Amino acid sequence: MDIDKGLYSRKQQILIAGAKLFHKKGFKGTTLQAIAQEIGIEGPSLYNHIKSKNEILSTLLLSNAQEFYDRMLEIKSTSETALQKLERLISLHIELTLKNPNAMALMLNEWVHLDAEDKTKYVNLRDSYDNDFQGILAQSIAEGDVADLEIDLMRFMMLSSLRSLYAWCAKYKNFNRVELEVTVKSVILNGILKK
Amino acid sequence: MDIDKGLYSRKQQILIAGAKLFHKKGFKGTTLQAIAQEIGIEGPSLYNHIKSKNEILSTLLLSNAQEFYDRMLEIKSTSETALQKLERLISLHIELTLKNPNAMALMLNEWVHLDAEDKTKYVNLRDSYDNDFQGILAQSIAEGDVADLEIDLMRFMMLSSLRSLYAWCAKYKNFNRVELEVTVKSVILNGILKK
């Protein structure tokens, strides 16, 4: 019973509790009874609001993946330099991480438990995102701002650290958001060496 | 039936198959029957070689965490500069990733399914490793080689990308190991910007 009943619909509460528990115990390690208990009802009562356990996971994953992709399209369409777009993408990751830390964790691993149709949708969204990300990276190499190294690997390393940030935020709760953004950008763009 | 019977003991085969399937489906999503099938026997026959499903996971995780920590102690004890030690740590991650890609994946997530005692052991090993890593990073700042930014976050970002490398290696199978090391070091040390 962690979630304020006044502020969220039951469906919302279920999604919030689901994200929290799926993150902590994994999808398969979380029982519907546990989710129900988290919001103060009995397990089977959940079925007044959801169709299945899998629906909780797919709602969480698809809505977040969609939000990432929508925001990517928005950033792609601006007329800035590719490097400026990369900086916006870094900010985007931080923004969405702060908004939905638990969902961010699920996007790394739990998507394997989606059923076939949703898994395809999810993987397509993620692949599109990764592709566009890499396209912008390629452009910033072409524009002379970014080093011409193995581009798959550069993209991969950038996204790995950005996608793990939720864990850092969970551990060091008293960080300053602006400082976080500055540091993350500095480490990604300039590396750790002193100049 | 993927694993050559001649080269490995049954216990080894079980560990290899377990790592593969736990990686693909998660610990809770993998049945003993599936592991058995992978090496061509029936589920209950596994009990001639193991004590429980959990033992498979804990053997995989603890032996790998221990290997990381042993190697860390070795590197700490050399008389090189802290920056040289950091480069050795990057190489170490790549070496162990190539040796045990599936186990590397498990170390990120599946440790939550260890039972209490093993989980404590595992978390202690990991925390010690992270601590020592950060100590070396602090020293290299003190030695004037590394930028004086939020040190927790720098350590976190470095380890996030290193610990995810198994996924890149799985996807781009034809990479050159030396080039991989060079690129990873360059991105971590110098960032992505062209100099």
Added chain:
DNA sequence: ATACAAAACTAATCATCATTAGTTTGTGGG
């Protein structure tokens, strides 16, 4: 107040595994 609909509850059901019991097979040393 009263009735209806939404949302809870309790008590099945049914499937899926991990694990155990009891039995058979296969092999290497005598």
Added chain:
DNA sequence: CCCACAAACTAATGATGATTAGTTTTGTAT
């Protein structure tokens, strides 16, 4: 050739947990 012993096999057992059925409660609009 035969005996042990390790390592398989098949057939329970028992727990767990998603989902369904059927019933009661609650809250709201008349």
